[in-house]
Amino acid sequence: MSGTILVTGASSGIGAAVARRFLAEGWQVGLFARREAALREVAGAAPGAHVLPGDVAEAQAVEGAVARLAGATGRLDVLFNNAGVFTPPGLPDEVPLDEWDRAIDVNLRGMVVAARAAFAQMRQQAPQGGRIVNNGSISAHAPREGAGPYTVTKHAVTGLTKQLSLDGRSFGIAAGQIDIGNARTEIVEGIAARARAAGEAEPPSFDVGEVAQSVWMMATLPAEANVLSMTLMATTMPYVGRG
Numbered sequence: 001m002s003g004t005i006l007v008t009g010a011s012s013g014i015g016a017a018v019a020r021r022f023l024a025e026g027w028q029v030g031l032f033a034r035r036e037a038a039l040r041e042v043a044g045a046a047p048g049a050h051v052l053p054g055d056v057a058e059a060q061a062v063e064g065a066v067a068r069l070a071g072a073t074g075r076l077d078v079l080f081n082n083a084g085v086f087t088p089p090g091l092p093d094e095v096p097l098d099e100w101d102r103a104i105d106v107n108l109r110g111m112v113v114a115a116r117a118a119f120a121q122m123r124q125q126a127p128q129g130g131r132i133v134n135n136g137s138i139s140a141h142a143p144r145e146g147a148g149p150y151t152v153t154k155h156a157v158t159g160l161t162k163q164l165s166l167d168g169r170s171f172g173i174a175a176g177q178i179d180i181g182n183a184r185t186e187i188v189e190g191i192a193a194r195a196r197a198a199g200e201a202e203p204p205s206f207d208v209g210e211v212a213q214s215v216w217m218m219a220t221l222p223a224e225a226n227v228l229s230m231t232l233m234a235t236t237m238p239y240v241g242r243g
Contacts, residue, residue, distance in 0.1 A: 001220055002025065002026045002027050002028075003027055003028070003075075003077035003078065004027065004028040004029075004030070004069065004070070004073040004074075004075060004076055004077050004078070005022050005027055005028070005029055005030070005076075005077060005078040005079070005080060005219065006029075006030040006032060006052075006065065006066060006069055006076060006078070006079050006080070006114075006118065007019045007022070007029060007030065007031060007032065007080045007082060008032045008033065008056050008062075008079075008080070008081055008082050008083040008110070008114050009032075009033055009056070009082040009083030009084060009135075010029075010031035010032055010033050010039060010042060010082070011031070011033035011034070011035045011038035011039050011042060012033075012038060012185070012186060013185035013186055013187065013208070014082060014135065014180065014183060014185055014208060014211050014212075015033065015080070015082045015083070016042045017208045017209060017211060017212040018080050018082065018211065018212045018215050018216075019031050019042055019043075019049075020042060020212070021209075021212035021213070021215070021216055022216070022219075023043070023044075023046040023048055023049055024046075025216070026048065027048055028048045028050065028069075028072075028073045029043075029046070029048055029049055029050065030050045030052050030065060030066075030068075030069035031043055031049060031050065031051050031052060032052045032053070032054060032056065032062070032065050032083075033053065033054075033056075033083065034053065034054065034055055035053070036051065036053040039051045039052075039053060050068070050069055050072060050073075052065040052068060052069065056083040056106060056110035056111075056113065056114060057105040057106055057109050057110045057113065058113075059113045059116075059117075062110075062113045062114050062117050063113075063117045065117075066117040066118060066120075066121050067121075070121050070125070075121075075125045075130075076118060076121045076122060076125070076130055077130050077131065077219075078130060078131045078132075078133065078219045079114060079115065079118035079130070079131075079132045079133070080133050080135070080215055080219070081111050081114050081115055081118075081132060081133065081134045081135060082135040083106060083110050083111075083114070084106060084107045084110075084111075084135065084137075084153075085102060085103060085106045085107060085150075086147070086150050086187060087099040087100075087102060087103050087147075087149045087150060089145070089146030089147060090146055090148075091146065091148075092148045095148055095149060099149060100148075100149045102149075103149030103150060103152075103153050104149070104153060107149075107150065107153035107154065107156075107157070108153045108156050108157070108160075111134060111157055111160060112160060115132055115134070115160060115164055115175075118130065118132055119132070119164065119167075119168065119173060122168075122171065122172075122173050123171045123173065127172070128171050128172045128173075129171060129172025129173055129174075129223060130172070130173055130174075131173070131174045131175070131176070131218075131219055131221075131226075132164055132168075132173065132174070132175040132176075133175075133176050133177070133178060133215055133218050133219060134157050134160065134161045134164075134175070134176070134177045134178075135157075135177075135178060135180065136154055136157045136158060136161070136177045136178065136179040136180075137150070137154040137157075137179055137180060137181075138179050138180070138181040138231065138233060138239055139151045139154045139155075140154040140155055140157060140158045140177075140179050141179065141231075142239060157177065158177060161175050161176065161177040161228070161229075162175075162228075165226070165228060172223060174221075174223070174226040175226075175228075176218055176226055176227045176228050176229065176230070177228070177229050177230070178211070178214060178215060178218065178227075178230045178232060179229070179230065179231045179232070180211055180232050180233070181231070181232070181233030181234060181237050181239055182203055182204060182205040182206065182233065182234040182237055183205065183206060183207070183208040183210070183211045183232075184205045184206065184207055184208050185208055188203070188205050191203060192205070203234070203237065204234035204235070204236040204237045205234050206233075206234045206235075210232065211232060214230060214232050218230065
């Protein structure tokens with residue numbers, strides 16, 4: 001099976017891992033993020049790579065990227081709605097409002113903008129349909145201390161996923177969400193390094209390639225099936241349980 005996927009936040013971490021997996025499978029992959037040089041590094045020499053630099057919070061940039069990708073490939077089969085930021089930790093009244101605004105702009109507005117553009121393309125193309133996979137977080141279910149902006153926006157992503165799933169039914173558009181806990185990205189490696197430096201235990205984690213494998217599975221299901229919600233986490237992380 002092959003198709004066309006747009007990956008937002010494709011310049012590093014989970015987005016880069018997912019983009020590389022789909023390129024390796026022979027898909028046409030739109031790589032969208034702000035850092036063009038990093039996108040080109042992820043793309044490498046893969047013939048199916050389409051480098052589409054832009055800011056996910058800017059509707060015109062996202063809509064233009066969707067139009068260029070669909071124009072080059074004929075359609076859009078999958079959106080991996082991945083771009084996000086984690087703001088500096090702090091109590092709700094201590095986190096500056098501009099950090100709240102930044103999280104909302106990227107983690108929520110950016111998700112909405114990308115989903116809206118993909119939905120429009122999937123609804124108008126022939127044959128109709130496609131799939132939107134939103135990158136949530138286990139913070140969409142249980143918060144981490146001092147992570148107000150991130151937690152609030154990821155809870156909102158869950159509502160977006162359900163609404164897309166409901167409204168997409170008539171057009172063959174499926175939507176699902178993957179909530180990830182501690183895949184070894186640059187961010188998690190940084191947390192581990194700080195823990196080691198402080199003489200503390202490193203958080204349990206797992207290879208980011210497992211996220212790419214899970215997104216691949218969600219994206220390539222037959223049209224009659226959909227994963228609405230998946231939680232992928234390090235086996236021993238203290239997510240399930242009581243304090």
